[in-house]
Amino acid sequence: MTERRDPHDQLAHVLGPSAPEVGCDACFEQLDRYVELELAGIDADASFPGLRAHFAGCPACREEHDSLLALISGDAPF
Amino acid sequence: MSTRPLPTLEGVTSPPHAGARAPTTGLDPESREWLRCLRADGDRDPCIARLHHLLLRAARFEVARRKASFAYLRGDDLDDIAQHAADDALVSVLRRLPDFRGDSRFTTWAYKFALLEASVKLRKRSWQGRELPLEPDVWSLFASDDPSLSDAAEQAELLSAVRRLIAEELTPHQRSVLIALAVNGVPIDVLAARLNTTRGALYKTLHDARRKLRARLEQQGFSTQMEDAT
Numbered sequence: 001m002t003e004r005r006d007p008h009d010q011l012a013h014v015l016g017p018s019a020p021e022v023g024c025d026a027c028f029e030q031l032d033r034y035v036e037l038e039l040a041g042i043d044a045d046a047s048f049p050g051l052r053a054h055f056a057g058c059p060a061c062r063e064e065h066d067s068l069l070a071l072i073s074g075d076a077p078f
Numbered sequence: 079m080s081t082r083p084l085p086t087l088e089g090v091t092s093p094p095h096a097g098a099r100a101p102t103t104g105l106d107p108e109s110r111e112w113l114r115c116l117r118a119d120g121d122r123d124p125c126i127a128r129l130h131h132l133l134l135r136a137a138r139f140e141v142a143r144r145k146a147s148f149a150y151l152r153g154d155d156l157d158d159i160a161q162h163a164a165d166d167a168l169v170s171v172l173r174r175l176p177d178f179r180g181d182s183r184f185t186t187w188a189y190k191f192a193l194l195e196a197s198v199k200l201r202k203r204s205w206q207g208r209e210l211p212l213e214p215d216v217w218s219l220f221a222s223d224d225p226s227l228s229d230a231a232e233q234a235e236l237l238s239a240v241r242r243l244i245a246e247e248l249t250p251h252q253r254s255v256l257i258a259l260a261v262n263g264v265p266i267d268v269l270a271a272r273l274n275t276t277r278g279a280l281y282k283t284l285h286d287a288r289r290k291l292r293a294r295l296e297q298q299g300f301s302t303q304m305e306d307a308t
């Protein structure tokens with residue numbers, strides 16, 4: 001079990017992001033376009049408000065975002 | 079390159095109806111070619127095999143990123159996870175093909191299914207056989223091993239208010255979901271499988287619980303503007 005022992009950190013996880021956020025399903029729908037905008041240096045958060053806050057509240061979606069960004073920014077040697 | 083047979087794709091391999099096709103204008107040539115070959119009326123097998131190969135590379139990419147956490151797994155086991163992830167992602171991609179709107183490149187869109195399948199499988203694997211803490215001890219929340227972090231005077235009141243609200247204001251379901259996900263670090267997909275629900279439904283429960291806590295805290299005069307979790 002990965003307990004978080006710093007009360008401040010624990011509290012932040014309990015209360016989640018303060019900004020409005022999308023849910024996991026909307027996050028998944030928008031993720032591919034969002035990541036391509038990020039890579040193009042375009043303000044992805046302006047086009048898809050609520051994703052950045054969702055990444056702060058949802059470690060699973062954040063990991064998948066980070067992976068997709070890493071995968072296509074390497075433009076993988078496929 | 080895998081020599082395993084491709085997964086059974088019953089019900090998802092027939093080309094989507096023309097009416098369901100997304101517009102292909104404005105697509106880059108590579109994406110257009112993917113759509114053309116996946117929607118072809120003739121033999122789509124070579125194209126589907128290429129797609130599976132692409133998804134497998136993405137699933138392996140994810141497994142490689144996370145493999146440090148799986149030192150106890152053999153390489154074969156990890157590759158098996160990647161293979162299954164690619165199989166499941168292939169089914170999803172073909173089923174969802176009519177939804178592809180060309181907002182991104184086709185490959186970027188397809189990759190996300192492979193990364194999702196691989197990361198869900200890895201999370202489940204990492205919690206396999208572990209008991210989920212579903213009946214949390216709310217009153218020990220925010221206790222710290224490190225006295226320098228423990229209930230600094232200005233925070234003590236806030237922490238105790240949050241503890242009380244979790245115990246008294248949340249429903250039992252909200253409470254156990256919140257503690258499992260946000261305190262005990264149970265991966266959301268693991269909890270979703272255990273509770274026979276979906277990631278989206280579970281996150282909504284978590285979100286509602288968090289909103290309720292923030293609203294009550296503000297009613298009680300606490301500021302809940304803090305830095306987001308790292």
Ligand SMILES: [Zn+2]
Pocket residue numbers: 023024025027054058060061062281
């Ligand atoms: Zn999420």
